[in-house]
Every structure is written in C-alpha cells, then in structure tokens.
Amino acid sequence: MGRQGFFIERRAMKNKRIKVARVEADMSQADLAEAVGVTRQTIGLIEAGGYNPTLNLCIAICKALGKTLDELFWEEGE
Amino acid sequence: MSFKEVFEQRKKDERIVAEANKAYAVGFYIFLVGIVVDLYYKLMLFEVSVAHDLTQNSIYAFVSPLEFITFMLACIVSVVLMVRKGIFEIGKFSDVEKFPALHYAVISLVGALGAFVLLIGARLVAEVQLLGFESVSWSSGLSSGLLVAVFVLAGAFAANYLSFRVSRYRRQQELKKLESDE
Numbered sequence: 365m366g367r368q369g370f371f372i373e374r375r376a377m378k379n380k381r382i383k384v385a386r387v388e389a390d391m392s393q394a395d396l397a398e399a400v401g402v403t404r405q406t407i408g409l410i411e412a413g414g415y416n417p418t419l420n421l422c423i424a425i426c427k428a429l430g431k432t433l434d435e436l437f438w439e440e441g442e
Numbered sequence: 443m444s445f446k447e448v449f450e451q452r453k454k455d456e457r458i459v460a461e462a463n464k465a466y467a468v469g470f471y472i473f474l475v476g477i478v479v480d481l482y483y484k485l486m487l488f489e490v491s492v493a494h495d496l497t498q499n500s501i502y503a504f505v506s507p508l509e510f511i512t513f514m515l516a517c518i519v520s521v522v523l524m525v526r527k528g529i530f531e532i533g534k535f536s537d538v539e540k541f542p543a544l545h546y547a548v549i550s551l552v553g554a555l556g557a558f559v560l561l562i563g564a565r566l567v568a569e570v571q572l573l574g575f576e577s578v579s580w581s582s583g584l585s586s587g588l589l590v591a592v593f594v595l596a597g598a599f600a601a602n603y604l605s606f607r608v609s610r611y612r613r614q615q616e617l618k619k620l621e622s623d624e
Binding site: 401402403405406409415417418420421 | 452453455456457458
C-alpha cells in the first residue's frame with residue numbers, strides 16, 4: 365500500500381493563491397469563511413495546506429473571490 | 443437570542459463534519475470492543491454459575507439480552523447503511539467485482555482467533571471470580587473457545603460475502619441508473 369496507506373492521509377498542498385486572491389478582494393479569512401459557509405479555521409487550514417476541500421467548496425471559494433478553479437486550485441507541474 | 447435563532451440551522455462546515463465523523467468512528471469502535479468484552483464476560487459468569495449450580499440467589503443467573511440486541515443492532519444498521527450505498531469496504535476492495543475470498547478468509551480467521559482468546563480469558567476470569575483459581579477448568583474453556591471460534595470464522599466469512607454481494611448489486615443498479623439518465 366506504500367507510505368500513503370490507510371492510516372496516513374495525504375497532506376494538502378499549501379495554497380498561496382487563495383490567500384493572494386483573498387487579499388486582493390479585500391477580504392479577511394473570516395469574511396471568506398462566512399461567504400462560503402465554513403469556519404475561519406477551515407479557510408486558514410486550506411490556505412496552509414492542512415485540509416483538502418471538496419469540489420463544491422472549491423467552487424464556492426472561486427465564486428466568492430471571482431476566480432476560476434484553474435487560477436486557485438490547479439497545481440503547477442500537473 | 444430569539445426563539446427562532448435558537449433552533450436555526452446554519453450550513454455545516456464540511457471539514458468539521460468530516461473530523462467529527464472520524465471522532466464518532468473512534469468512539470464507535472471503543473464501544474464495540476467494550477461491549478463485546480462485557481458480553482463475553484457476562485456470558486461466562488452465567489455459564490460457570492449454571493455449570494456449578496451457583497444460580498441460587500446469584501446475580502449472574504440471568505443475562506439480559508438487551509445489551510446483545512443493542513450491539514447487534516448497531517453493527518447491522520452500520521453495515522446496512524453502507525451496503526445500501528453500494529459500499530462494501532473503504533479499502534482496496536471497495537469496487538472489485540470478484541469477492542476477495544482469501545483476504546476475508548484470513549480476516550475471519552484472525553477474528554476467530556481473537557474470539558477464542560477472548561472467550562478463554564473471560565472464562566478464566568469468571569471461574570477465578572466464582573470458584574477460585576484451583577477450580578479453573580481449562581478443558582471447558584478450550585472446548586467452548588473452539589466452538590465459538592468456528593462459529594465466528596464461518597459467520598464472519600458469510601457476513602462479509604453477503605455484504606459484498608448486496609453492495610455489488612446496489613452499485614451495479616446505481617451505475618445502470620446513471621447510464622440511463624445520460
């Protein structure tokens with residue numbers, strides 16, 4: 365099964381683009397959290413790479429920040 | 443805070459739901475193990491009481507089926523909820539078309555060995571508690587343990603196979619429905 369086995373979750377990638385887009389939109393983590401219906405902690409974890417959001421949440425974040433999925437979530441090199 | 447605000451439901455944070463579900467799963471397994479050990483222990487106390495005619499005025503003369511029924515209900519409901527969604531397991535065999543017989547034979551054997559050890563341990567504790575260490579009957583414990591182990595081996599394998607068949611059927615039905623909707 366390898367290192368990414370049943371008991372080891374794959375760590376999410378740090379997402380600086382969300383943070384940059386959020387700052388450009390003049391929104392705090394709390395503002396973005398409220399806009400997409402999650403807690404501020406969740407937004408913080410997504411930006412820090414501590415949580416992999418579902419597609420629905422990704423889309424909600426994109427809509428709130430006026431960006432596309434590619435702009436915010438596409439990983440370089442893939 | 444108004445009356446409406448007290449009962450108003452806000453949209454749930456998906457991460458919190460996911461983390462809470464993991465926590466509930468841990469609690470569920472702790473309950474499961476604890477109840478199984480307790481059931482075995484109570485059953486052995488009852489069996490030893492009956493075998494050595496200690497049931498007169500004994501608190502162990504009756505074993506309530508409520509705990510066993512609750513345990514079975516919790517297990518069966520969990521499995522049924524998963525199987526209805528076409529989910530057999532969360533590991534590498536989650537969407538296979540052929541039952542992984544060898545894998546589940548080994549799992550069932552491990553379960554049977556666990557049941558065997560647990561029963562002997564529970565019986566040992568019950569006999570020491572009721573009769574004293576010098577009256578422990580190893581042959582009774584071994585024979586009861588073997589009987590339960592065989593039952594667990596067959597039952598676990600059969601239950602896994604049945605779950606697999608039903609979940610595969612539900613999965614195929616779901617796929618057919620999705621294809622017909624296209």
